[in-house]
Amino acid sequence: MIRALGMVLLLMLSSCLSRDERISEFQDKLGLEKAQVLNEMVDHFESRLQVRYPKLELKDAYLQLLEDLEHQALDNTEMLFQWPEALLINYKNSGLQDDFYKQKSNSKTLNEEGVFFKAMRSQSYYDELIAEYFWVLEQTGRITPSQFASGMLRFDFDANNFFHKRILVFQFSP
Numbered sequence: 001m002i003r004a005l006g007m008v009l010l011l012m013l014s015s016c017l018s019r020d021e022r023i024s025e026f027q028d029k030l031g032l033e034k035a036q037v038l039n040e041m042v043d044h045f046e047s048r049l050q051v052r053y054p055k056l057e058l059k060d061a062y063l064q065l066l067e068d069l070e071h072q073a074l075d076n077t078e079m080l081f082q083w084p085e086a087l088l089i090n091y092k093n094s095g096l097q098d099d100f101y102k103q104k105s106n107s108k109t110l111n112e113e114g115v116f117f118k119a120m121r122s123q124s125y126y127d128e129l130i131a132e133y134f135w136v137l138e139q140t141g142r143i144t145p146s147q148f149a150s151g152m153l154r155f156d157f158d159a160n161n162f163f164h165k166r167i168l169v170f171q172f173s174p
Contacts (some may be wrong), residue, residue, distance in 0.1 A: 019162070022163075040087055065149075096116065119165070132151065
């Protein structure tokens with residue numbers, strides 16, 4: 001009996017994907033070009049964080065941004081980071097923008113059928129923050145920066161987490 005329980009436990013543990021495997025799976029689902037553009041967006045976002053919070057380490061800059069957003073300490077021009085034109089072109093041409101949003105007349109709505117949304121949802125099994133964020137999006141659509149920041153902090157945003165960074169970039173994408 002103990003041996004059978006041990007085998008079941010071993011199988012359960014070995015069936016869980018490692019973090020690196022989950023990242024690879026996510027990027028495969030997204031596709032090479034879209035994954036590269038999203039990585040460039042994260043890199044740009046982080047460089048802007050370092051400009052905004054030059055005295056803080058990157059991890060602390062992420063957390064400070066979320067605290068500032070939660071307390072509405074940033075105005076819209078500070079809050080909405082500017083994206084370089086070349087990156088915006090790549091974002092649009094790669095199809096990543098269409099994976100993020102559906103364009104209807106003059107408004108954007110979330111594209112729940114897009115590859116990005118589906119690939120991120122597949123990670124929600126492993127991470128409560130991801131699960132909660134996408135559940136809220138499905139229920140309400142886009143959320144305010146203050147609500148977003150409050151949720152990220154409540155569910156322990158991790159500035160070293162590959163997926164958490166992409167959620168933040170998605171939230172502030174054009």
